[in-house]
Amino acid sequence: EAQVTQNPRYLITVTGKKLTVTCSQNMNHEYMSWYRQDPGLGLRQIYYSMNVEVTDKGDVPEGYKVSRKEKRNFPLILESPSPNQTSLYFCASKKWEGMANTGELFFGEGSRLTVL
Amino acid sequence: GDSVTQMEGPVTLSEEAFLTINCTYTATGYPSLFWYVQYPGEGLQLLLKATKADDKGSNKGFEATYRKETTSFHLEKGSVQVSDSAVYFCALSAGTYKYIFGTGTRLKVLA
Secondary structure (H helix, E strand, C coil): CCCEEEECCEEEECCCCCEEEEEEECCCCCEEEEEEEECCCEEEEEEEEEECCEEEECCCCCCCEECCCCCCECCEEECCCCHHHCEEEEEEEECCCCCCCCCCCEECCCEEEEEC | CCEEEECCCCEEEECCCCEEECEEEECCCCCEEEEEEECCCCCEEEEEEECCCCCEEEECCEEEECECCCCECCEEECCCCHHHCEEEEEEEECCCCCCEECCCEEEEEEC
16 A cells, blocks of 8 residues: 555654654655744744755755655654654655655655654 | 635535535636645545636546635535545645645534
């Protein structure tokens, strides 16, 4: 079954304690991306990756890091989480189309993070 | 910069009512337009899309037409069901590596 898998699905942590949210896809997609969803703000892009070792900032990258060492995995790293990073996070992937961007984004089920 | 504006919710309808959720956009170039749906506790999934002006996307009884002259992509369904209760997101991609999403509109359909 084609899917994007995120872990953990739920996490409560404390300020400053480093954490990683993993994302893995089994569709051989080149493009992967992280979003955060907040009430009244919709989805905002954090980082995206066009392929292995190629990443770039989205609209809200502050406080986050990513890496893309393998095609299937795109972890999101919070080096020193703060309460304003409490949010619902989604990973998504799609087949790379260059500049066309007409294709479907496939989303994971989300990871709800609470930073105390 | 590019942006998407969609009507605020929640929208509450009775079963079999007509649904319209408004979406307008601002973009340079020629964006592709999308509607995604998020059911409770799940990730977003593509509902329909249109990639050029005057295209009509359709799926599961939902329709939206890409109107370049009014920069709109309104979502419509003739007869909603309880199972359509979800959050609906309008989105665009305008030739960059980014997708821009609206704030989402929550739909609740009552039996």
